Amino acid sequence: MAGAVEMVEVWRGDMAESRHRGHAVVCDTDGEIVAAWGDPQAVIYPRSSVKMIQALPLIESGAADAAGLDDGELALACASHEGAPLHVGRVAAWLGRLGFAEADLRCGAQPSRDRAERKRMLIAGEAPSQLHNNCSGKHAGFLTLSRHLGGGSDYNDPDHPVQRAVRAAFEEVTGLESPCHAVDGCSAPNYATTMHGLARAMGFFAGARADAADSRARAAGRLVDAMRAHPDLVAGEGRACTEMMRAMAGRAAVKTGAEGVFVAILPDRCLGVALKIEDGATRASEAAIAGLLAHLGALDRDHPAVRKRLGAPIVNWRGVATGEVRLAFGFA
């Protein structure tokens, strides 16, 4: 990944104390590069940023409609939610309606990231379940698709019909054969691609409409609509995805991925965006995507959802302002 460029600086007093480098590519709906920083050919794991790609077979196969999934459930299939009662309850209801149990999930138990819920569970002595895993909606989608396709219980196996369908969709929308895959935090396979491939896929989603003639475009359009209609389900209160989508009032879908990945789908601008911070830092990917969306005119630079991640004072244990996060010169 040589060629990553400086994107974000963390200032303390009158000096940049830490610096984050990365790659970013903006594509149009045909997958042509409109703007790029760093190396568009850098190969990355997109991690959770591609949940809307992983959900394409759920719709295209007919499984989503056969199971009567609503827009909220489609948004949850694309979500990295924070395990708040809102998310856990809706995923539990989805599974229950289809006759699945929590034990059918294969994402692993993860503590809730919702502060109040985590505190409640700690005091009550309740262990986190797989429903609290940020990927439980994606896995509920995998289970739904698995039943529809008649696959076995290990839907995370790369040779399972679910993951074969995911890989095919992934390679088609990125326009590239994936050079390798690895096990994600939730145990599902995660396919590698280039920055350009990821941005190309996001450009495809930006051009897709729920009433398109093409079935894949219809599926992609429905997923983008579901994400834009339910920013609270895609992440949660206080989270970057939720706050930035709300700030754009339904004009865009954005999605984070572990290790410094962020993507954005801008249907009204016909643009798709992919961003990776080389060192994997979330503070930097959030600041960089906020700055990039402002640069593209999709977000107001003074909106609280941007300012919280870019330019707001960093305060210490006594509440004293010690510095701030800034964009590096020359980026966005």
Place this chain on the structure above:
Amino acid sequence: MAGAVEMVEVWRGDMAESRHRGHAVVCDTDGEIVAAWGDPQAVIYPRSSVKMIQALPLIESGAADAAGLDDGELALACASHEGAPLHVGRVAAWLGRLGFAEADLRCGAQPSRDRAERKRMLIAGEAPSQLHNNCSGKHAGFLTLSRHLGGGSDYNDPDHPVQRAVRAAFEEVTGLESPCHAVDGCSAPNYATTMHGLARAMGFFAGARADAADSRARAAGRLVDAMRAHPDLVAGEGRACTEMMRAMAGRAAVKTGAEGVFVAILPDRCLGVALKIEDGATRASEAAIAGLLAHLGALDRDHPAVRKRLGAPIVNWRGVATGEVRLAFGFA
């Protein structure tokens, strides 16, 4: 900070997913550079890595002996402790013996980083105090010095006699005038220096002996001895500093600082080490210093304290191994 070199890679499957760059300098006891990676002239905030420098005036002034501080208290003055009962209790006793109260501290309240204590406090509804702040030992030292010097209550003020003495000691052992300072997480001033300056200071500490003729060398030697004798007080159970110092069985003192800083003092090798990860990541600074200490022959590469940070499997929410942290080619 152009010129940072790749030091640490975070692998997932068969590919490096994220990369961390940084600077590292190894100096002898005269401050001459023995080895360097990246830019020795890069200017950084050393953050908590220089607490042993900030504690020099406490001893040199005679304040420590006048107050009857023991080696454990000197180690706490150099510590970023985790706010476990061990640390909180000893700092409270120190303050109480001198007639100070928790409210005299000016480091701010910070939640304990000791898991059991944090859980106990959460369930009991106890708010964290300034004693839990990882810097409370350093601040107890500042209070002790402030009384000895007759300074006012705001010992964090850069013009306070305490901080003037700290700055003078800092510039003398780094061999450089500090180009700027900023407010640290605990509200004390933190003085910037170069990588070479920081490594030169650590080289000085490595050559200092508690029975030296020179009063500064005596003070430095006492502090290094105190740190080496009390690895549990310098950080805490499970922490990198504590585990690596135990692994070196008293042969070295190591100290972390926020935003990816690490230093090491190797008296038996007459070497001082300074390391800064450009992006500020702790996972990388811990891996890099472990690798560098192994490279220098000070730590066994297969010791659990090294393996935990370098080469051990990264496991996901289901306990599946997904990757590992490695040193970049060409570093250490």
